[in-house]
Amino acid sequence: TEVIIVKNSEQAGAIYARCVADLIIQKPNAVLGLATGSSPLTAYQALASLVHQESIDVSQVHGYALDEYIGLPLAHPQSYHATIQRTVTEPLGLNPEYVHVPGDALQGAPLSDGERIAQAGPNYDKAIQQAGGIDVQILGIGTDGHVGFNEPGSSLASGTRVKTLAEQTRIDNTRFFDNDISQVPTHCITQGIGTILKARHVILLAFGESKAEAIAQTVEGGISSFCPASALQLHAHATIIVDEKAASLLQ
Numbered sequence: 001t002e003v004i005i006v007k008n009s010e011q012a013g014a015i016y017a018r019c020v021a022d023l024i025i026q027k028p029n030a031v032l033g034l035a036t037g038s039s040p041l042t043a044y045q046a047l048a049s050l051v052h053q054e055s056i057d058v059s060q061v062h063g064y065a066l067d068e069y070i071g072l073p074l075a076h077p078q079s080y081h082a083t084i085q086r087t088v089t090e091p092l093g094l095n096p097e098y099v100h101v102p103g104d105a106l107q108g109a110p111l112s113d114g115e116r117i118a119q120a121g122p123n124y125d126k127a128i129q130q131a132g133g134i135d136v137q138i139l140g141i142g143t144d145g146h147v148g149f150n151e152p153g154s155s156l157a158s159g160t161r162v163k164t165l166a167e168q169t170r171i172d173n174t175r176f177f178d179n180d181i182s183q184v185p186t187h188c189i190t191q192g193i194g195t196i197l198k199a200r201h202v203i204l205l206a207f208g209e210s211k212a213e214a215i216a217q218t219v220e221g222g223i224s225s226f227c228p229a230s231a232l233q234l235h236a237h238a239t240i241i242v243d244e245k246a247a248s249l250l251q
């Protein structure tokens with residue numbers, strides 16, 4: 001695992017942006033793995049700037065998001081569908097038809113629709129494979145080492161699947177839902193750790209002291225489902241870009 005320590009999220013964003021811009025120039029139908037949350041935002045902004053400054057053709061680029069809540073309408077501002085559209089698809093000028101979010105297939109599906117729930121994950125993994133596989137997957141990390149909605153205890157071999165949201169995650173996310181936990185969805189769909197490990201290059205971004213412990217476990221701890229991100233040690237091309245605070249507990 002390659003660790004790059006930068007001064008701030010702008011520097012990290014610039015590294016991601018150059019890497020992905022060069023990829024798209026060489027491979028116009030590149031497949032990008034996308035994440036929501038605060039960590040990737042400067043990276044998306046930097047990539048959008050390069051795309052516009054260098055007039056890079058992104059019309060054939062495909063995107064696959066990591067995760068989504070279940071039970072929110074696509075247009076809900078907190079849905080990851082809407083978030084990816086706002087922060088990635090629109091600023092980069094991607095073709096919205098080529099940008100996929102795992103919950104899209106479950107719109108309107110009640111949780112009692114077992115067959116559809118069971119198929120949604122495997123179908124998403126199949127679609128990624130049929131697109132040629134993910135070239136670069138961007139990731140954030142939770143303070144407990146989660147990636148996507150793969151909380152501690154998640155199988156390191158997991159594929160995309162529907163999960164119950166951990167109670168702590170629902171509590172943490174009430175701030176996005178008028179501080180009202182009853183509005184926070186109870187379920188999600190997330191790429192699995194096994195799905196993420198299939199990407200050809202994984203770039204994980206983490207900033208701030210609150211991520212230091214998770215980064216130390218990810219880079220220097222044993223590989224364990226107690227820190228799902230530690231599975232990146234098994235990946236042949238994982239790049240972890242952190243600021244000094246997030247790096248502060250590394251040996």
Ligand code: F6R
Nearest residue numbers: 035036037038039140141147148
């Ligand atoms: C985002 C996601 C989450 C976040 C993680 C860190 O799609 O799946 O795992 O990456 O919770 O969030 P931030 O970047 O907001 O600290």
